[in-house]
Amino acid sequence: MSIILFLQLCRTNAILKEIKKVQMEEKPIKILLVDDDEEYLAIAKHYLRSFHHRSFEVDWAHDEASTFQILRRNPALDVILMDYYMPETNGLDITKKIFEAGFSIPVILLTANKDFRIAIEAMKFGVEEYLVKEQAVDTILPRTVINVIERIQLKKRISEVENARKKTEAIQELIVTMCHEFNNPLAAIKISSDILSRQQINDHHKELLETLNKNITFLEKQIVKLRDFNVEKKAEEG
Numbered sequence: 001m002s003i004i005l006f007l008q009l010c011r012t013n014a015i016l017k018e019i020k021k022v023q024m025e026e027k028p029i030k031i032l033l034v035d036d037d038e039e040y041l042a043i044a045k046h047y048l049r050s051f052h053h054r055s056f057e058v059d060w061a062h063d064e065a066s067t068f069q070i071l072r073r074n075p076a077l078d079v080i081l082m083d084y085y086m087p088e089t090n091g092l093d094i095t096k097k098i099f100e101a102g103f104s105i106p107v108i109l110l111t112a113n114k115d116f117r118i119a120i121e122a123m124k125f126g127v128e129e130y131l132v133k134e135q136a137v138d139t140i141l142p143r144t145v146i147n148v149i150e151r152i153q154l155k156k157r158i159s160e161v162e163n164a165r166k167k168t169e170a171i172q173e174l175i176v177t178m179c180h181e182f183n184n185p186l187a188a189i190k191i192s193s194d195i196l197s198r199q200q201i202n203d204h205h206k207e208l209l210e211t212l213n214k215n216i217t218f219l220e221k222q223i224v225k226l227r228d229f230n231v232e233k234k235a236e237e238g
């Protein structure tokens with residue numbers, strides 16, 4: 001074996017190890033299935049074994065009470081799979097109570113048949129996705145779960161960027177106000193200092209005036225720098 005080929009093999013093995021390490025470090029997606037049909041739990045777990053090197057942990061609740069027991073025990077769930085048809089209630093009512101209780105976990109609504117009225121109502125409730133059970137087979141269920149998680153993460157990033165932008169704008173406005181508020185009294189002090197310098201004053205007072213004028217000049221330069229920096233930032237963002 002040549003040295004070049006040996007080095008290439010070593011490099012390939014190193015890359016594969018790094019990929020495997022990243023995959024191992026990636027946490028499994030935690031899912032809560034809310035469904036009174038225990039048979040569907042087995043079906044869902046079958047489809048959620050793994051997908052694109054992502055693993056899933058599926059917990060199960062069969063009614064509203066057990067749902068909130070699990071949520072209080074494990075609020076760090078990634079997704080809730082919510083069946084619409086539940087005994088004595090429906091999935092949307094449970095979803096509403098989940099959101100009212102302050103849990104911000106994305107919900108995917110599952111139904112036995114396609115009903116656009118339910119789908120529209122689900123979106124009004126803040127449900128992230130709507131799936132018919134019979135169609136949520138093979139890779140569709142895990143793909144939908146991952147897509148919802150990625151969508152939520154994207155929304156969070158957009159929100160963070162928007163909040164950062166608003167903070168920047170607030171700081172820029174504050175800088176403009178500060179510059180304006182400082183300029184007026186500095187101008188008045190400069191005028192008073194100029195008037196005093198023309199009077200008959202002793203050497204000690206002259207030294208004090210010189211120090212005052214130096215400080216005023218320093219402050220003016222800093223205000224100009226701050227104002228110019230603010231203008232440059234606005235130009236970059238514009």
